[in-house]
Amino acid sequence: xxxxxxxxxxxxxxxxxxxxxxxxxxxxxxxxxxxxxxxxxxxxxxxxxxxxxxxxxxxxxxxxxxxxxxxxxxxxxxxxxxxxxxxxxxxxxxxxxxxxxxxxxxxxxxxxxxxxxxxxxxxxxxxxxxxxxxxxxxx
Amino acid sequence: xxxxxxxxxxxxxxxxxxxxxxxxxxxxxxxxxxxxxxxxxxxxxxxxxxxxxxxxxxxxxxxxxxxxxxxxxxxxxxxxxxxxxxxxxxxxxxxxxxxxxxxxxxxxxxxxxxxxxxxxxxxxxxxxxxxxxxxxxxxxxxxxxxxxxxxxxxxxxxxxxxxxxxxxxxxxxxxxxxxxxxxxxxxxxxxxxxxxxxxxxxxxxxxxxxxxxxxxxxxxxxxxxxxxxxxxxxxxxxxxxxxxxxxxxxxxxxxxxxxxxxxxxxxxxxxxxxxxxxxxxxxxxxxxxxxxxxxxxxxxxxxxxxxxxxxxxxxxxxxxxxxxxxxxxxxxxxxxxxxxxxxxxxxxxxxxxxxxxxxxxxxxxxxxxxxxxxxxxxxxxxxxxxxxxxxxxxxxxxxxxxxxxxxxxxxxxxxxx
Numbered sequence: 001x002x003x004x005x006x007x008x009x010x011x012x013x014x015x016x017x018x019x020x021x022x023x024x025x026x027x028x029x030x031x032x033x034x035x036x037x038x039x040x041x042x043x044x045x046x047x048x049x050x051x052x053x054x055x056x057x058x059x060x061x062x063x064x065x066x067x068x069x070x071x072x073x074x075x076x077x078x079x080x081x082x083x084x085x086x087x088x089x090x091x092x093x094x095x096x097x098x099x100x101x102x103x104x105x106x107x108x109x110x111x112x113x114x115x116x117x118x119x120x121x122x123x124x125x126x127x128x129x130x131x132x133x134x135x136x137x138x139x
Numbered sequence: 140x141x142x143x144x145x146x147x148x149x150x151x152x153x154x155x156x157x158x159x160x161x162x163x164x165x166x167x168x169x170x171x172x173x174x175x176x177x178x179x180x181x182x183x184x185x186x187x188x189x190x191x192x193x194x195x196x197x198x199x200x201x202x203x204x205x206x207x208x209x210x211x212x213x214x215x216x217x218x219x220x221x222x223x224x225x226x227x228x229x230x231x232x233x234x235x236x237x238x239x240x241x242x243x244x245x246x247x248x249x250x251x252x253x254x255x256x257x258x259x260x261x262x263x264x265x266x267x268x269x270x271x272x273x274x275x276x277x278x279x280x281x282x283x284x285x286x287x288x289x290x291x292x293x294x295x296x297x298x299x300x301x302x303x304x305x306x307x308x309x310x311x312x313x314x315x316x317x318x319x320x321x322x323x324x325x326x327x328x329x330x331x332x333x334x335x336x337x338x339x340x341x342x343x344x345x346x347x348x349x350x351x352x353x354x355x356x357x358x359x360x361x362x363x364x365x366x367x368x369x370x371x372x373x374x375x376x377x378x379x380x381x382x383x384x385x386x387x388x389x390x391x392x393x394x395x396x397x398x399x400x401x402x403x404x405x406x407x408x409x410x411x412x413x414x415x416x417x418x419x420x421x422x423x424x425x426x427x428x429x430x431x432x433x434x435x436x437x438x439x440x441x442x443x444x445x446x447x448x449x450x451x452x453x454x455x456x457x458x459x460x461x462x463x464x465x466x467x468x469x470x471x472x473x474x475x476x477x478x479x480x481x482x483x484x485x486x487x488x489x490x491x492x493x494x495x496x497x498x499x500x501x502x503x504x505x506x507x508x509x510x511x512x513x514x515x516x517x518x519x520x521x522x523x524x525x526x527x528x529x530x531x532x533x534x535x536x537x538x539x540x541x542x543x544x545x546x547x548x549x550x551x552x553x554x555x556x
Contacts (some may be wrong), residue, residue, distance in 0.1 A: 034527035102195035
């Protein structure tokens, strides 16, 4: 048994920096505006698997954004000390960029494997945006 | 990222501290986006005034905008106001409802005051999410813009053939520049996925549900849509809204209808990857997702997301003419259409029935509803978002006719047809 199984994904830097922490993974895209509460650092979308779970300090792994420009509230959560430690996502646009710029946390996209398939909630993840690498230690 | 000498000098602070900060935002944004250079906008900007809480440390404060307006600074390109946010503002109809603090005269006076420096800099106070229907000035094919708001982005890119990301803000309007990124570049505008609708889209609601279903399936991809018939303006607005709410469709093609796709081949230009077929069953699934009420005693009916156009107001006025509503009913529209509706006597008809027409805002933007426990709406977007702040609210979704009938009877009247 290999208990310390490490997986490395390669991707593109969106926002620089290196951080490590526990993953919080959503297979469903994240929606902003009224469906995220920046002050509490939680998703409020009624159908969302992560509804009500704090993303504070987590490596937030998701397929991409959907909906309103209010997506930036994921970055705005920084103002309330509730922000994720990093963003790891399959495909984004300028809304995910703005969220990372506002939170000033590492962000990586366009990875060589689907991060929402490879990473599970609770895995220990190192995000090194400068090197474009995500290193996963399975829980 | 390459910068011209003038851009460099702005970044160095030769044109003042605020221009420097705006340029720093564009440079940081461009670098992160991997843009090779900045583009001078030749279209227009759509932004949410008064500026607030969108870009963190890059924000230009209201006080700074006042200062710029006072020394005669102008927006570099034609600039239009989407809905006011932080705080929201009810432009017309506020005297007829009670919704603190928005209906407090002092609060309102302050809000109107806050618009003035923006207008002095050239912002046109259309104050609507569908400003593109009423601004009397829209971009032509290929023009570079910086817009905001989910329904507006695909309208700009797909319907008008202009080029915009979701970055309409003070900075882009003041400098008239954006990074050369994403929707500004030819290669990102081609269709990759063919979406074929196998049944017939008939009602306005069909287009709303179809947009949502496609959005969920394609996310950020650019679809080419076939089998969508000849949508009316109301239907096209609904489809755009749902495409970019249920998913993140910023650009799409309808061969023969949208300007960048004279043919299906032109829509793909060799980038075809896959095909999706969907039909009425897929619309039904979204309809069921939008109906999350169990109590049928409707006490609030909300219509007007995106803002109703004049034909939609006329339709509701005809439905309620001579009737008495049991539920509270709000219709939201843009200030321009409100005036026309007033001139036509439509506001009076709706108010006589007990309804309210409000301009310049919506419940989501205000973050507040009249006291209610069961809401009905004909808009998937507002339906899906409102629960984020009203977790206990029961929400019904259906056609405009179903919603109006429910307002008259005070009991939900909708069913899948």
